[in-house]
Amino acid sequence: MNLQTIGNAILIVLVIGWIGYRQTTWRPVAIGRMYRLALILAIVGAGLLVQQSHGLTGLDVAVLLVEIVISLGVGAWMGAIARFRPLDPPVRVGSSDQVARFASRTGWWGLALWLVVLAVRVGIDVLATSLGAHAATSTGIILLLIAANRVARTAVFAVRLERHAAVTA
Template structure:
C-alpha cells in the first residue's frame, strides 16, 4: 500500500464522518458559506491534479473516467439537495464573523442524505478500482477525490439555493 493510498483512505474516512454528521443534524443555511467548501476543494483538487499529472500522460481513459465521476457526483449532489428538509428558524441568526450573513432557515437531509453520501463513496471507490485495473492513473489521485467532493457539494448547494429562492418567493 502506498502513502497516497493511505492518504486517500484517511481522506475518505474523515469526509464520511464529517459530512455524515452534517447530514443528520439541523444546520443553519447560508448559501454564501455553502459555496466556500466546494470552491476550496475544487481549487485544491485541480492544483493537485496539475502538479501531479503531466498533460501528455493523460489518456482518453483518464478523461473519460473523470467525466463519468463528475456526472455521478453532480447528480447525487443534486439529489441530496432535492431531498433536504427545511424549517424556518424561530429568529434569524447571525452566522458570519462580520455579522453580514444571516440564516433564516435550517436544513438537514437525514438518513437518506447519509445513504446517498455513502453511495458517492462506494461509487467513487468502485470506479477507482475498475479504472485502475483498466490502466487509469488519474482516477486514484487525491486531486480527483477532492474534485468529486467539490462537484457533489456544489450541485447540492445549487439545488438548495434554487429551493430556498422559490420558498422565499412563496412565503413573501
Template sequence: MDLNVLGSIGLGILILVWVGYRQTTWRPVGATMWRLPLILGLVGIASMLGSGMPLSGIDLAALAIELVVSAATGAWMGVLAHFRPLAPSDATSARWESRTGWWGLALWLLVVAVRVGIDIVAVQLGAGMVTSTGVILLVLAANRLVRVGVILNRAGRLDAGTPVGQPTLV
C-alpha cells in the same frame, strides 16, 4: 503502501465522517454554504495539476462519469433536503435551516461506492490519475456544489412563498 496512499485513505475517511455528520445535522441555509465546495474544488484542481501525473483518456472518461454521478446525486440530495425556519439572530442572516438526513447520508455512501467501483475498473484499464486525492476532492466538490445550488434555489422559493415540492418543512 507509501505515505501518499495512506494520506489519501486518511483523507477519505475524514471526509466520509465529516460529510456524514453534516448530512444529518441542521445547517443554516446561506451563501456560506458555497465555501466548502469551492475550497475542495480548488484544492482538488491544484492537487491534480501539481501531481505531475499524466491524464489519460481513460482517466478523463472515468472522471467524467464520476462527476456526472456525483452531480446527479448532489441534485437528488438537494431535492431531499428538509427545511425548517431559523429564529432570527445577529449571528446569521439565514432564515432557514436544512438537512438531508439519513437518505442524504445513504446517497453519499452511494457516491462513494460508485466512485470506488469506477476507480477499480479504470485502474484495470490503465488509468493512474483517477485514484489521486485531487480527483477525490473534485468529485466531492461537484456533489456539494450541485447540492448547495438546489438547496439555495429551494430556500429562495420558500422565501418567495412558492411551493418547493416534497419534502420541505419539518
C-alpha cells in the same frame, strides 16, 4: 499499498464522517458560504491533480467526467431530499455578514447517498486503475468530486429556498 492510497483512505473516512455528521444535524443554510466551500475544494483538488499527475490520458478524463456527472447527480438528489425549517430568529453565520433564515438536514438518506457515492467511487477506481487510468485515484480528483457534489446540492438548495421565499412573501 503506497502512501497516497493510505492518505486517500484516511481522507475518505474523515470527509465521509464529517459530512455524515452534518447530514444528520440541523445546520444553518448560508448559500454563499456553501458555494465558497465547494470553490475551495475545487481549487485545492485541481492544484493537487496538477501536482500529482504527469499528464492526463483520455481514459483519465473520461473517468473523471463520469465521476463528476455521478457526483453532480447525487448532489442534486441530496438537495432535493433536504428538509428545511425556519430559524426564528435568523442567525448570523460565522464571521460573515450573511444571515441564515433556515436550517437544513438531509438525515440518514443523505448519509446513505454519501455511502453510495463512496461505493461507486471505489468501484470506478478499481475498474479505471485496472484499465490504466492512474490519475483516477488521486486525492485531487476526490476533492473535485466532493466539490461537484456540494455545488449541485447548494444549487438545488438555492432554488428551493428562493421558491419558498416567493411563496411566503
